[in-house]
Amino acid sequence: MRGISIGSAARPAGAICAGCGWCDWFAPALTDTQATVEMQCAVEHRHAVRRGCPLLRAGEPLQMIYALTRGLLKTSLADLEGRVQVTGFSLPGELVGIEAIAGGSYPCNVTAVEDSVCCGIRYADLDRLSHGNGALQNHLHRAMSREINRDHELMFLLGNMSADERVAQFLLNLSARYAALGRSAACFRLSMSRREIASYLGLKVETISRVMTRLNGRRIIAVRGKDIEVRSFEGLQQIVGDDGKRDVAVRAIVPH
């Protein structure tokens, strides 16, 4: 029920799959052909996950770390009362499951928001291969650290921003990530439901709707259902606090 491996018989183990999330991920770290081939062979390619289906379930033992090859995933945390926090949406090229390393089991549910394709590697293999390869190890450290930074940014949003700011920030963030993948920064599809966006942003569905229609009315975005066109990036940036960038400048108070 985890999804179906496509073409694993037809395709020899280690063959490069088109736009493979893992291959793209470790490519910048590995100049060595030998190491590249080893990694490619360790990856189980093209694991399909249908929309709405789980890739990882909270509580299950850590086996694989996945890289998203195609589609869209959400990572979420639930409590017994049914309250849910979506902690992130993953785009192609991003890793999922690394947060399981600490406890040995996945702490979050990871679910496909669109029909998706993931490539996985056994954590044991990743571990083993990175032991012998400093560049790879470093690359992994950086990925985990980046995840922490992303989480901190979401905390900031959840702790400090108004509904309008949250939605604007969300759209800018998605836009930038799509642009980095070579897609349009202005036009994209919010394939996740409003409820999922709401959960991610710490708001309710109705609030998302209201903000969206407000932004639409102000001609900052054009909404047609799940399709979004950003008509004014400045407009969005203005909403996120007149500049929106995190302050790297030092404002530390040094008493005594």
Add this chain to the structure above:
Amino acid sequence: MRGISIGSAARPAGAICAGCGWCDWFAPALTDTQATVEMQCAVEHRHAVRRGCPLLRAGEPLQMIYALTRGLLKTSLADLEGRVQVTGFSLPGELVGIEAIAGGSYPCNVTAVEDSVCCGIRYADLDRLSHGNGALQNHLHRAMSREINRDHELMFLLGNMSADERVAQFLLNLSARYAALGRSAACFRLSMSRREIASYLGLKVETISRVMTRLNGRRIIAVRGKDIEVRSFEGLQQIVGDDGKRDVAVRAIVPH
């Protein structure tokens, strides 16, 4: 102005400092005496940071990763308008600075909440030493992964919980961490200001005060300024949604 190294002249490099955050941190990973000594030598011990003083400033290049040996630190993110999100409080034995690995510079400010002692290791050294040592590398991975999990829990709190729940959860969390350090789970000192607690929990100072007095009135806690006594753990747990534990049970919806 980063603090003062104490006794670095009197103490030979690598000597074990009492309750050293780093030594305690890597001890469980290293059975090998040789590796242990190497690590101990690489650590710059007993870096004192006075209350209110920064240990790390956002924007500065990554040099050291610190482990807290004594005291209390806060990690925070600020924007240009002066809004601040405290992303975490660090207790002895915990690492700070690992989130800097991704970008090569510290993304957060880390400040001493109490007079503190930190032990640091150059990231380059940590990196080098962990290359040759799988156990150490793994230990580091786990620490980073744990940080991601902590962040996810705070996101859940910020996105889903009422003011009362947030404060109750905060007290339970601190209590458990103090207990794990061998201190009292029931009586402890909230040495951070109400403002800092508020920032951490995504609330305002006044709200913290109100919730505290409310809990005090219900005999769930006893508050005298910064000193807290938990009088009813069940009371706190009940507030955090009748059980407070994250749901590991599967509630995934599998359509089709």
Add this chain to the structure above:
DNA sequence: CGACGTATTGAGTTCATTCAATGAAAGTGG
């Protein structure tokens, strides 16, 4: 002691929520 930052408490406001109703879209099965 006096002064400044911190904490508490009260009164009034606001923004996001809840509740409710309708419309749109998507999946199901005859």
Add this chain to the structure above:
DNA sequence: CCACTTTCATTGAATGAACTCAATACGTCG
């Protein structure tokens, strides 16, 4: 393929939890 059901999205009205503003008490430090 169409009717049926279900889920999702939008909109409106009323509520409420946390906020802002303001005033007072507490504590810490020079």
